Amino acid sequence: MSFFKKLRESISAKAEAVTNKFREGLGKTASAIAGKVEELVLRRKKIDEAFYEELEEILIGADVGVTTVMRLTDELREEVRKRKIEDASELQPILSEKLVALLREGADEGLRMAESGTTVILFVGVNGVGKTTTIGKLAHRFKSEGKSVLMAAGDTFRAGAIDQLEEWGRRVGVEVVKQQPGADPAAVMYDAIRAAKQRGVDVLLCDTAGRLQNKTNLMEELNKIYRVIQREMPGAPHEVLLVLDATTGQNALSQAKLFGEKSGVTGIVLTKLDSTAKGGIVVAIRSELKLPVKLVGLGEKMDDLQEFDAEQFVHALFAGAIDKEAEAGSAG
Amino acid sequence: MAAFESLTSRLQSVFGKLRGKGKVTEDDVNEAMREVRLALLEADVNFKVVKDFIARVKERAIGQEVVKSFTPGMVIIDIVNKELTELMGGTQAKLAKAAKPPTVIMMAGLQGAGKTTASAKLALMLQKGGHKPLLAACDIYRPAAIKQLQVLGGQIGVPVFSLGDKVNPVDIARQALQHAKDEGRDYLIIDTAGRLHIDEALMEELRQIHEAVKPDEVLLVVDAMIGQEAVNVAQSFHEQLELTGIVLTKLDGDTRGGAAISVKAVTGCPIKFVGMGEKIEPLEPFHPDRMASRILGMGDMLSLIEKA
Ligand SMILES: Nc1nc2c(ncn2[C@@H]2O[C@H](COP(=O)(O)OP(=O)(O)OP(=O)(O)O)[C@@H](O)[C@H]2O)c(=O)[nH]1
Numbered sequence: 001m002s003f004f005k006k007l008r009e010s011i012s013a014k015a016e017a018v019t020n021k022f023r024e025g026l027g028k029t030a031s032a033i034a035g036k037v038e039e040l041v042l043r044r045k046k047i048d049e050a051f052y053e054e055l056e057e058i059l060i061g062a063d064v065g066v067t068t069v070m071r072l073t074d075e076l077r078e079e080v081r082k083r084k085i086e087d088a089s090e091l092q093p094i095l096s097e098k099l100v101a102l103l104r105e106g107a108d109e110g111l112r113m114a115e116s117g118t119t120v121i122l123f124v125g126v127n128g129v130g131k132t133t134t135i136g137k138l139a140h141r142f143k144s145e146g147k148s149v150l151m152a153a154g155d156t157f158r159a160g161a162i163d164q165l166e167e168w169g170r171r172v173g174v175e176v177v178k179q180q181p182g183a184d185p186a187a188v189m190y191d192a193i194r195a196a197k198q199r200g201v202d203v204l205l206c207d208t209a210g211r212l213q214n215k216t217n218l219m220e221e222l223n224k225i226y227r228v229i230q231r232e233m234p235g236a237p238h239e240v241l242l243v244l245d246a247t248t249g250q251n252a253l254s255q256a257k258l259f260g261e262k263s264g265v266t267g268i269v270l271t272k273l274d275s276t277a278k279g280g281i282v283v284a285i286r287s288e289l290k291l292p293v294k295l296v297g298l299g300e301k302m303d304d305l306q307e308f309d310a311e312q313f314v315h316a317l318f319a320g321a322i323d324k325e326a327e328a329g330s331a332g
Numbered sequence: 333m334a335a336f337e338s339l340t341s342r343l344q345s346v347f348g349k350l351r352g353k354g355k356v357t358e359d360d361v362n363e364a365m366r367e368v369r370l371a372l373l374e375a376d377v378n379f380k381v382v383k384d385f386i387a388r389v390k391e392r393a394i395g396q397e398v399v400k401s402f403t404p405g406m407v408i409i410d411i412v413n414k415e416l417t418e419l420m421g422g423t424q425a426k427l428a429k430a431a432k433p434p435t436v437i438m439m440a441g442l443q444g445a446g447k448t449t450a451s452a453k454l455a456l457m458l459q460k461g462g463h464k465p466l467l468a469a470c471d472i473y474r475p476a477a478i479k480q481l482q483v484l485g486g487q488i489g490v491p492v493f494s495l496g497d498k499v500n501p502v503d504i505a506r507q508a509l510q511h512a513k514d515e516g517r518d519y520l521i522i523d524t525a526g527r528l529h530i531d532e533a534l535m536e537e538l539r540q541i542h543e544a545v546k547p548d549e550v551l552l553v554v555d556a557m558i559g560q561e562a563v564n565v566a567q568s569f570h571e572q573l574e575l576t577g578i579v580l581t582k583l584d585g586d587t588r589g590g591a592a593i594s595v596k597a598v599t600g601c602p603i604k605f606v607g608m609g610e611k612i613e614p615l616e617p618f619h620p621d622r623m624a625s626r627i628l629g630m631g632d633m634l635s636l637i638e639k640a
C-alpha cells in the first residue's frame with residue numbers, strides 16, 4: 001500500500017472531530033507547504049539544482065531550518081541517485097515520507113502522568129510564548145476529565161503575571177497557590193507541592209516567568225525551581241514542557257537546548273499554530289534534539305488546545321497531495 | 333546555532349584553496365554567495381528578501397572589488413555588511429510630533445511580542461525627556477492585561493487611562509485622547525491587545541481605533557526571535573494601518589534577529605527602537621550597523637575590517 005494511503009487510513013480511524021479541529025487550525029500551514037511543493041513539482045518537471053534550491057526555500061520558508069533542510073535535501077539527492085528518479089513528481093511522496101520520519105523521531109506519547117498521587121507539570125520558556133495561557137487551557141482540560149487541579153503562580157516577576165493566572169483560575173474553576181510579587185519562585189513551588197500533597201490533587205500545573213535562555217542567572221533560578229520540585233516530591237516533575245511560539249525562527253533550537261540543560265525538558269508545547277506560521281521549527285527540534293511535541297495551541301480560548309499528532313501534522317501539510325493521490329487511486 | 337560557526341571562516345575556506353591560483357573567478361564568487369545566503373537564512377532573514385539581496389551583492393562583487401582583491405573574503409563581508417546596514421536604514425530614534433499636542437502613538441503587534449512592555453518603556457523615555465505621557469489600556473481581552481499596564485505605569489509614575497474590560501477599545505481610545513487633552517498630557521500611548529494579522533475582526537478593531545484617534549505614530553512591535561513569517565505579519569499590519577515605525581523587542585537574547593531586515597524590507601518603515609530587557613528602562617535607539625554584524629554573527633569582525 002502506498003505511503004499516503006496508509007497515512008490516510010490511519011487518520012480516518014481517529015475521531016473525526018479531533019482531526020477536523022486540528023486540520024482547521026493548521027489550514028494555513030497546510031496549504032502553504034503542500035501547495036507550494038505541488039506547484040514546484042508541476043512547474044519544474046526536471047530535478048536539477050534549481051529544483052533543489054526552490055524546494056529548500058519552501059521548507060526554509062516554513063522555518064524548518066537550514067541544517068535540517070540541507071540534510072533532508074542531501075537525503076533526497078541520494079534517493080534520486082539510487083532510484084534513478086528523473087521526474088520531480090516521483091519525489092513528492094519520498095519527501096513526505098522523510099518529513100513524517102523526522103517528526104516521528106523520539107517517542108510520540110501523550111502526557112506522562114504519575115502512577116499514583118499528584119502529577120506535577122512544569123512549564124518553561126522564553127517571554128511571551130504562551131506558558132500561562134497553556135496552563136489555563138490544560139487546567140480546563142483536566143478539570144473536564146474530572147480531575148482535581150491546582151496551579152502554582154511561579155512567575156513572581158512580570159507585572160500582572162499572578163493576576164493573569166488567577167483570572168484563568170476563575171475562568172476554569174481552579175485554585176492558585178501564590179505569594180507576593182517579587183517572592184522567590186522556588187518558595188512558591190515549595191508551597192504548591194505541599195498544598196498539592198495535603199489536598200491530594202491529581203494535577204499540579206506550575207507556571208514560571210518567561211526568561212531568555214542566555215540569561216545565566218535566570219536560568220539558574222529555573223534550575224533551582226526544578227530541583228525544589230524534585231526534592232519535595234520524588235518522581236516529580238513528571239513533565240517539563242518547553243513552550244514554543246510557532247512564529248519563532250531558528251532561535252527555538254537554542255531555546256530547546258538550553259532549557260533542556262537547566263530544567264530537563266521532556267516535551268514541547270507549540271503555541272499560536274492558529275497563525276500563518278508553519279511551526280516548521282518543530283521538525284528541526286525533533287530531528288536534532290529528539291524532543292516530542294506533546295500539545296499544540298490553536299487560539300487564546302480555553303478550548304484551543306490539542307494533542308500533537310505527527311501523522312495529522314504531516315497530513316495537514318500535504319493534504320492536497322493526499323487527496324489527489326486518493327482520487328487517482330479510486331479512478332485507477 | 334552551532335552550524336553557524338562564522339561566515340568569516342566559511343568564506344575563508346571558500347577562498348583559501350585559491351591561494352595558489354591567485355585569481356578570483358566568478359565561480360568563486362558564486363560559491364561565496366552560497367555561504368552568505370546560508371548565513372542569512374540561518375539568521376532568519378526571509379528567503380525572498382535573501383534572494384534579492386544576494387543578487388545585488390553578487391553584482392557588486394563580480395563588478396570589480398572582489399576579483400581584484402588579495403583578501404576576497406574580507407571584501408565580500410565588507411560589501412555584505414554595508415549593503416545590510418544600508419538596507420536597514422539610518423539611525424532614526426525619533427518620534428513624530430503632532431503640531432498640536434497630544435502626539436498620539438499607537439502600538440500594535442502579534443500576541444506576546446512585547447507591546448505592553450514597550451509602551452511603558454516609551455512612556456518612561458518621554459517622561460525622562462521632560463514630557464507628560466499618558467498610557468491608555470485598550471487590551472480588554474487578555475486576562476489581567478489592564479492590571480499589567482497599571483502596575484508598569486505605577487512603577488514609572490505615568491498615569492494609565494482605563495475603562496475596565498467591558499468597554500469597547502475604540503471608545504476607550506477615544507476617551508483617552510479626550511482625557512489627555514483635558515489633563516494637558518502631551519503624548520498619548522495606546523496599548524492594544526495582541527492579535528494575529530489574519531484575524532479580520534480584531535484587525536478591523538485596530539483600524540477603527542486608528543480612525544478614532546488619528547495617531548501620529550503607529551508602531552509595530554516585533555519579537556526579534558520571529559522567523560520567516562515576519563514578512564507576512566509586517567506586510568498585513570502595514571497594509572491595514574500604515575505603520576510609521578517598528579520596535580524590535582527581546583534583542584537582549586541570543587537570536588540573530590534577521591527579521592529586522594525582512595520587516596524593514598517589506599514595509600519600508602524605519603526600525604525606530606529596540607527593547608533590550610524586561611525591566612522598564614527607556615527604549616533604545618536602533619543601530620543598523622550593529623544589527624548587521626549581529627545578523628552576520630561577527631561582532632568582532634568589524635574591527636578587523638577597520639584595521640585592514
Ligand atoms: N493566537 C494565539 N495566541 C496565544 C496562544 N497561546 C497564547 N496566546 C497569547 O499569547 C500572549 C502571551 O501568552 P502568555 O500565556 O501570557 O505567555 P507567557 O509565556 O506566559 O508570557 P510571559 O509570562 O510574559 O513570559 C497572550 O496574548 C495569549 O493570549 C495561541 O495558541 N494562539
Ligand SMILES: Nc1nc2c(ncn2[C@@H]2O[C@H](COP(=O)(O)OP(=O)(O)OP(=O)(O)O)[C@@H](O)[C@H]2O)c(=O)[nH]1
Binds near residue numbers: 582608
Ligand atoms: N527579555 C526581554 N523580555 C521582554 C522584552 N520586551 C518584553 N518582554 C517580555 O515579553 C513578555 C511579553 O511582553 P508584553 O509586553 O506583555 O507583550 P504584549 O505584546 O503586550 O503581549 P500581549 O498583550 O499578550 O499580546 C513579557 O514577559 C515581557 O516581560 C525585551 O525587550 N526583552
Ligand SMILES: [Mg+2]
Binds near residue numbers: 131132133209210
Ligand atoms: Mg506567563
Ligand SMILES: [Mg+2]
Binds near residue numbers: 449523524525526
Ligand atoms: Mg499586552
